[in-house]
Amino acid sequence: MNLRHIRIFLMVTNCNNSISAAARKLMISQPSITVAVRELEAEFDVPLFDRLSHRLYLTEAGRRFEQYAKKIAAACDDLEREMSSWNTAGVLHVGASITAGSQFMPEYAAEYRKKQPDINLRVRVDHSRNLERMLLDNALDLAVIETPVHDDMLEAVLFREDSLEAILPPSDKGSSSVLTFDRFCSLPFLLREPGSGTREVFEQTMREKGRSIVPIWTANSTTALVNAVSRGMGISVIPHEAAAEAEAAGKVCTASVKGLTFTQRFYIVRHKDKLLMPYMEDFIDVVRETAV
Numbered sequence: 115m116n117l118r119h120i121r122i123f124l125m126v127t128n129c130n131n132s133i134s135a136a137a138r139k140l141m142i143s144q145p146s147i148t149v150a151v152r153e154l155e156a157e158f159d160v161p162l163f164d165r166l167s168h169r170l171y172l173t174e175a176g177r178r179f180e181q182y183a184k185k186i187a188a189a190c191d192d193l194e195r196e197m198s199s200w201n202t203a204g205v206l207h208v209g210a211s212i213t214a215g216s217q218f219m220p221e222y223a224a225e226y227r228k229k230q231p232d233i234n235l236r237v238r239v240d241h242s243r244n245l246e247r248m249l250l251d252n253a254l255d256l257a258v259i260e261t262p263v264h265d266d267m268l269e270a271v272l273f274r275e276d277s278l279e280a281i282l283p284p285s286d287k288g289s290s291s292v293l294t295f296d297r298f299c300s301l302p303f304l305l306r307e308p309g310s311g312t313r314e315v316f317e318q319t320m321r322e323k324g325r326s327i328v329p330i331w332t333a334n335s336t337t338a339l340v341n342a343v344s345r346g347m348g349i350s351v352i353p354h355e356a357a358a359e360a361e362a363a364g365k366v367c368t369a370s371v372k373g374l375t376f377t378q379r380f381y382i383v384r385h386k387d388k389l390l391m392p393y394m395e396d397f398i399d400v401v402r403e404t405a406v
Contacts (some may be wrong), residue, residue, distance in 0.1 A: 115157055117190060120183045122150040123162070127180055131163065131170040154179075185387050188252035192389055204393055205234045209248060209257035211311045213353050214380060215239030216336070218274075218404070219258065226400045233393050241309045249385050255394055257383045258401060260311030270381035271398075274405040278315060278376035279357035281339075281366040283346040291369050295323070298371045302348035304331040304339050312336075312378070316351050319376050340365055351376060380405075 122140065126147065129135035133151075137144045155162050162176035172180065195205070210219040215237070223235055238248065242259040249257055249268055263270045280298065305327070306313040320327055330348060333339050339350045344365040352360075360366045382398055384390070 115154060117186070119150050119154050120186055122147055123154060124180070124183050124187055126151065126170070127172065127176075131172065133170070184250070184252075188385070188387065189389075191252050196391075204232070204391075205236060206230075206256075206393055206397060207236050207238070207254045208397065209238045209240060209245035209254045209259075211242045211245065211257075211259040211261075212239055212334070213260055213310075213312055213336070213378075214258045217353060217355055218380075221404055222258070222397070222401055225404055226397050229400060230393055230396050235397075242311045242314075243309055246383070249383060249388075252385070252388075255384065255388065256397060258380060259383055260378055260380050261314050262379075262381070263383055267386055268383055269386045270383045272379055273382055273402050274380040276378045276380070277354045278312065278351045278378055279354050280349060280351050280369045280371060281343050281357050281360060282349050282369055283343055284364060284367055285346060291367070293369050293371045295371055295373055298349075298374070299325055299327065302331075303327050303329040304333070304342050304348045304350040305329040306336070306339065306352075307332045307334045310334070312351070312353065315376055315378050319374070323374065353378060 122136065125136040125140055126133060129139060133144050133147045137147050140147070151162065158175075158179075160175045161173050162179055163170040164173055165171075208219075216239070219237060219239070223237060226233075226235055238245070238254065240248075242257075242261045243264070245254065245257040245259055246263060246265060246268060248254040250265060259270075280293070305316060317327075331339075331342055333342070336352050336356045339352060340356070340360045342348070343350050344360075357366070357368050361368050382401055384394075
């Protein structure tokens with residue numbers, strides 16, 4: 115077994131267990147892919163794939179091998195990046211959920227640049243679940259997200275707590291700023307798209323109260339929700355800072371809900387097997403210090 119075998123195996127699994135797709139991605143022949151997989155199976159004397167009706171399916175041994183293969187490939191990727199950039203400025207790949215990316219990441223990036231001017235900071239703003247996959251695939255070094263992680267191979271450290279606020283059309287200003295829970299649930303909702311951290315916090319909190327909300331409007335941007343609410347389309351629940359800014363601009367008014375609190379928690383996440391380099395520790399320090 116060598117690194118080439120491992121990378122070929124991972125490409126096959128990444129291509130939905132398709133030898134032909136893996137061959138196209140790697141730009142090598144299908145027989146070469148097949149031989150590499152067969153050699154792995156012969157070396158360990160265990161099948162890594164079941165072959166049923168001309169399709170491949172990972173066996174239990176194959177799934178276990180995949181876990182180790184990802185760790186080995188990730189470690190080799192780290193080694194190559196570290197050695198190739200030894201005499202030049204390093205690169206730090208950081209992900210941020212959409213809320214964290216819009217509200218906090220610009221400040222984190224600015225402070226980090228002051229602390230580490232020679233490090234090339236590259237930021238990817240995306241849904242938390244997508245960032246988790248990128249961490250698992252070693253495409254990111256760190257991520258700042260607003261939901262607990264969904265994979266045991268990821269380590270999440272809480273660094274900030276915030277809240278979500280209910281926003282109503284500005285025409286509601288002057289009426290009660292406190293809604294009963296039943297009144298709140300009866301209103302038309304405009305929410306972030308499924309998969310966003312804000313939506314996940316909202317839905318989890320409502321599930322704990324025994325309620326499920328079907329929104330009349332979904333959007334992948336908080337600004338879009340604010341604009342729709344300001345036009346009287348319904349109500350929404352958005353991060354506290356965004357709500358305060360929109361209220362100060364006269365676009366919406368905020369309200370609390372009796373017996374209901376939406377707590378938003380932000381985490382610094384990394385792969386458990388990721389080697390924590392000094393420049394990564396510096397970024398974590400910046401996040402923690404800035405969040406105070």
